[in-house]
Amino acid sequence: MEPHEATMTADVICRPADLDALCAAVRDHERVLARGGGTKPALSAPHAGVTIIEMSGLSGLLEYEPGEFTFTALAGTPVREVAAALAIHGQYLPFDPPLVAQGATLGGTVAAGLSGPGRYRYGGVRDFILGVRFVNPTGELVRSGGKVVKNAAGFDMSKLMVGSLGSFGVLAEISFKVFPRLPATATLRQQHPTLEDALEALYRLTAAPLDLDAIDLVMEDEGAVLLTRLAGLPDALPDRIARVRTVLGGGETVEGEAELALWDSARAFAWIPEGWSLVKVPLTPGRIAALEAGVAPAALRRYSAGGQVGWLAFADDLMAVDAMLNAAGLSGLVIFGPPGRPHIGRRNGEPFARRLKQALDPAGKFVEA
DSSP: OOOOOOOOOOSEEEOOSSHHHHHHHHHHOSSEEEESSOOSHHHHOOOTTOEEEEGGGSOSEEEEETTTTEEEEETTOBHHHHHHHHHHTTEEOTTOOTTTTTTOBHHHHHHHTOOOTTHHHHOOGGGTEEEEEEEOTTSOEEEEEOSSSSOOOSOOHHHHTTTOTTSSOEEEEEEEEOEEOOSEEEEEEEEESSHHHHHHHHHHHHHSSOOOSEEEEEEOSSSEEEEEEEEEOTTTHHHHHHHHHHHHTOOEEEOHHHHHHHHHHHHHTTTSOTTOEEEEEEOOGGGHHHHHHHSOTTOEEEEEGGGTEEEEEESSOHHHHHHHHHHHTOEEEEEESOTTOOEEEOOTTHHHHHHHHHHHOTTOOBOOO
């Protein structure tokens, strides 16, 4: 699926070609919003009177140490370019960054705080970021964290940049740790007649002593599909799949190109019709049933990371979804949809975010989506 188009209303678009130009762009404009690949239009579409800082000129790997399992790259670097460089050495970003094929950048992935199905086993983008350099409101480059796994203690601004939507500064460089990619994967697909049956199977999976790579729950018109991915040595996967099948009481094995396409579709949000809105909802498996009870029947739903993240896609107005999330006590981040209101539902962390914003950007130079 191609990224949704966003209407451009910015007065000025800057395209800095180096870090000095990036600092000048921030320093010389009153209100700014950084934009990477534009794959998450609800988070990168500009407002009137705001200068868009187009980050495509700040791209490339700066350092890569395969033996140390770390790299540093400019924030405008497309994730697919990083993934290609890591693959040469059998390494990858295990949190499964979404929208890679569509052009997502490292900076946009961090600022949006988006992770894919691999988050279940390995953790999200926050768990792999080692350090950043970012531009503060006065146009100065500031470093937080480092470039190695064993890092100095102290207040780690790099973690706060994850999911910040650019409201604290413009990311310039990012350092990550990476993992070796296991040589093979296989997925067990199990159809369930009801949500209750699927959730019961999900609970059995997460309670069993199984080394699972990803668990996604996909809602369908009639029932739900549970997808359980394993990764490891090819010779060991059949026995491991058999153990999972025993826990679940059945299931169909998906392997090879069909299995890869299954998860590529999840990372690309290819299951969402063109023009629909997409909202990310942090939750727990125990709250899925309550959310399902309030969701409009026409909405598409997928629950990832073992039920820790919900993805809601719909063609209706955001107001109805906002009200539903508020009633359920849940928050939502709009990924695809109309710009200007990225957060919907209940914002439980808003007081803390406001204090950070006041401390780091008191004049409000950095526009939050």
